[in-house]
Amino acid sequence: MKAQYLKNVATLRYDAAKCIGCGRCAEVCPHAVFAVEDRLARVVDRDRCMECGACALNCPTGAIAVHAGVGCAGAILLGMITGKEPSCGGPERREDGASGASCC
Amino acid sequence: MPPATVRKLSGTLGPLPPNPAMGSAKEKWVVGILGEGPSAVPRVSTHLRAADRFGTWKSRWTLGRDDYAVLPGLYAVGSPDRTSPVLVTANYKMTFDAVRKELAGVDAWLLVLDTKGVNVWCAAGKGTFGTKELVRRVDAVGLARRVSHRTLVLPQLGAVGVAAHETARATGFRVEYGPVHAEDLPAWLAAGRVATPAMRRVRFDVRDRLALAPAELVFTFKPALIALGAMFLLNVAGLGFYGLVDLYALAGALFVGCVLAPLLLPLLPGRMFALKGAELGLIWAVAVCLLNGWPDAPTLAWPKALAYLLVLPALAGFLTMNFTGSTTYTSPSGVNREMRRSLPAMVVAAALGVLLLLGDGVAALFAR
Numbered sequence: 001m002k003a004q005y006l007k008n009v010a011t012l013r014y015d016a017a018k019c020i021g022c023g024r025c026a027e028v029c030p031h032a033v034f035a036v037e038d039r040l041a042r043v044v045d046r047d048r049c050m051e052c053g054a055c056a057l058n059c060p061t062g063a064i065a066v067h068a069g070v071g072c073a074g075a076i077l078l079g080m081i082t083g084k085e086p087s088c089g090g091p092e093r094r095e096d097g098a099s100g101a102s103c104c
Numbered sequence: 105m106p107p108a109t110v111r112k113l114s115g116t117l118g119p120l121p122p123n124p125a126m127g128s129a130k131e132k133w134v135v136g137i138l139g140e141g142p143s144a145v146p147r148v149s150t151h152l153r154a155a156d157r158f159g160t161w162k163s164r165w166t167l168g169r170d171d172y173a174v175l176p177g178l179y180a181v182g183s184p185d186r187t188s189p190v191l192v193t194a195n196y197k198m199t200f201d202a203v204r205k206e207l208a209g210v211d212a213w214l215l216v217l218d219t220k221g222v223n224v225w226c227a228a229g230k231g232t233f234g235t236k237e238l239v240r241r242v243d244a245v246g247l248a249r250r251v252s253h254r255t256l257v258l259p260q261l262g263a264v265g266v267a268a269h270e271t272a273r274a275t276g277f278r279v280e281y282g283p284v285h286a287e288d289l290p291a292w293l294a295a296g297r298v299a300t301p302a303m304r305r306v307r308f309d310v311r312d313r314l315a316l317a318p319a320e321l322v323f324t325f326k327p328a329l330i331a332l333g334a335m336f337l338l339n340v341a342g343l344g345f346y347g348l349v350d351l352y353a354l355a356g357a358l359f360v361g362c363v364l365a366p367l368l369l370p371l372l373p374g375r376m377f378a379l380k381g382a383e384l385g386l387i388w389a390v391a392v393c394l395l396n397g398w399p400d401a402p403t404l405a406w407p408k409a410l411a412y413l414l415v416l417p418a419l420a421g422f423l424t425m426n427f428t429g430s431t432t433y434t435s436p437s438g439v440n441r442e443m444r445r446s447l448p449a450m451v452v453a454a455a456l457g458v459l460l461l462l463g464d465g466v467a468a469l470f471a472r
Contacts, residue, residue: 006375006438027281027299028263030306031433051435052229054263068264069436070229072429073377076439086436087230 010049011067016040018063025055025064120246125177125216133204138180143250147180150208152201160198165318172197173221178245182211186252189293191282192238193259194219194227202286210293213251217241228265235267239274248276257297260284260304308432313366316430320362324423328358343465349404350461353392357416360384361423366430377434378446381424385417392416407460415457418450 012033021039026032031048034041034055041063053068070076070086079086120142128134129146132155136147163169173195181204190213193203200216217237219227227233242248242256258266260281268279283292283303292299331354338344365372365381372380389412396404404412425446428434 004375005434006441009437009441010435011437024268027304028260030261030284030304032301032305048433049435050433051437052264054228054261057265057267058263058269060269067437070429071431071434071436071439073425073439073443074429076436076443 004047005050005071007047010046010051011065012043012046012049012051012055013065014041014043015063016042018061020061022060024058024060028054028058030054120249121244123177123245124175125179127175127177128179131174133201138183145178145180145213147182148204148214150181150204150206150210152205156197156201160201163198164315166322169198169221171221174200174216176216176218176241178247178250179214179216180212181207181214182209184211184213186250188212188251189257190215190247190251190255190277191257191289192217192262194222194224194233196221196223196227199223199286203289206286206289210290215241215245215247215256224259225261225264228262231265233262234265235270235274238266238271242275242277254278255280257282259286260299261306306432310367312432313369316427317363317366320366320423320427320430321358324358324362328354338462338465343469345464349392349396353389353412353416354419356388356392357385357419358423360388360416361420361427365420365424366427369427369431376425376442376446377428378421378425378442378450380421381427382417382421382450384424385420386413388420389413389416405464407463411457411460413457414453415461418454418457421446422450422454 019041021036021041023036023041025034025041026036030052031050033043033045033049035044036042049066050071051066051068053066056062056064056066056068072086075086078084122142123145125146126137126144129137131146132153133149134146135149138145138147159168159172163172174197176195188211191203191207192215193199195216195218200214203214217227217233218241219232219237222230222232224233238256238258248254254277256271256275256277257280258268261284263281266279268281271277271279280297281299282297283289283299284306285303288299288303292303332351335344335346335350339346361381365377365384368384369377369380372383374380374383392412393402393404393409396402396409398404398409402409425439425442428439428442
């Protein structure tokens with residue numbers, strides 16, 4: 001897939017000094033942002049990062065940090081209005097009888 | 105990093121806990137029961153029936169999709185034994201169906217997490233497809249006593265909510281991430297559980313984008329009805345002169361923002377979704393003017409033509425921007441930046457356009 005979103009915005013941070021070369025980041029990233037060569041991870045293309053947070057969550061040494069969240073205008077707009085952290089609808093909302101996720 | 109200490113599962117003695125999935129025993133997609141008593145597991149069909157496909161279709165149109173779930177717990181595909189792989193998935197019925205239909209001829213266990221009827225990726229984002237629920241579910245079905253190996257196969261997108269190393273520490277089960285798409289499961293299993301680079305990438309082709317169009321239209325329907333209602337009320341009050349042209353101009357912009365721009369997404373110039381949508385919206389606005397005699401014999405007064413040129417691109421751009429929530433590649437930081445840049449322009453254009461559209465009514469008011 002060629003589709004690319006805005007450049008130079010991703011909050012992905014990677015500290016190679018902490019990398020043990022386990023390869024989890026490359027395994028979980030759905031956009032092939034990481035590659036592992038000689039037991040060391042490398043960021044191949046950070047502009048492909050969608051900030052889903054899978055790499056950071058699965059890095060056993062905490063070498064990766066990213067401000068993860070939903071890349072959804074509706075959710076962010078709602079977050080701006082309500083002053084809360086943007087999120088899709090979902091179980092939390094459904095429990096008070098409101099509708100479920102509008103996007104995902 | 106200290107070596108992971110493997111905690112022993114609770115409940116390793118006594119009878120197996122009851123499997124909540126057995127509550128599904130009467131479902132049409134259950135083709136038998138494996139084992140008896142507390143060890144009983146429903147065996148699911150790998151064939152989708154018309155009712156399953158209808159359920160998927162309804163969910164695509166958002167009908168009943170908030171309540172489209174299967175019971176969590178352990179299911180069987182084929183005739184699994186203690187050495188068979190354990191595939192973990194979500195309890196959204198569309199997801200459950202997408203997985204089982206790919207498993208013809210495979211013997212496996214299906215461990216279904218309680219994701220409140222939400223698909224794997226979104227549930228992982230919310231944390232319901234997460235380490236906590238996975239650990240709890242592995243324990244609740246007594247998995248360590250049902251299989252001899254210590255490996256869980258998770259969908260790759262579940263990694264957004266599951267930390268593999270923490271799961272291993274808490275359950276003794278190693279996490280292996282399978283392909284992103286269920287349809288790649290047979291090839292992945294056949295290749296000795298090795299993913300090709302393509303299996304690790306999330307796709308978003310025309311087919312995927314088209315599947316989302318019904319839901320986009322449904323979510324836009326309510327605000328569109330409100331706009332039409334407002335136009336009708338202005339007409340009745342004698343302050344509006346809205347007719348067929350306004351109706352199709354609005355409907356066209358909605359179609360552009362919900363269907364056409366998402367479909368043509370990679371072909372439209374620019375990176376910002378709002379820009380992509382506004383481009384098509386502008387083309388549509390020009391088309392509406394041409395359809396009404398512009399430039400030679402306009403049947404549309406210039407304030408109205410100008411209003412369309414402002415409102416329709418803004419509307420289409422806004423709707424296309426909302427499609428970021430449905431894509432598989434937009435980051436929150438990116439959407440944030442896009443909104444800060446494009447929202448002011450869209451609001452100003454829309455406001456000026458609406459003022460021009462109301463202008464006729466205001467003039468009528470003064471003429472009285």
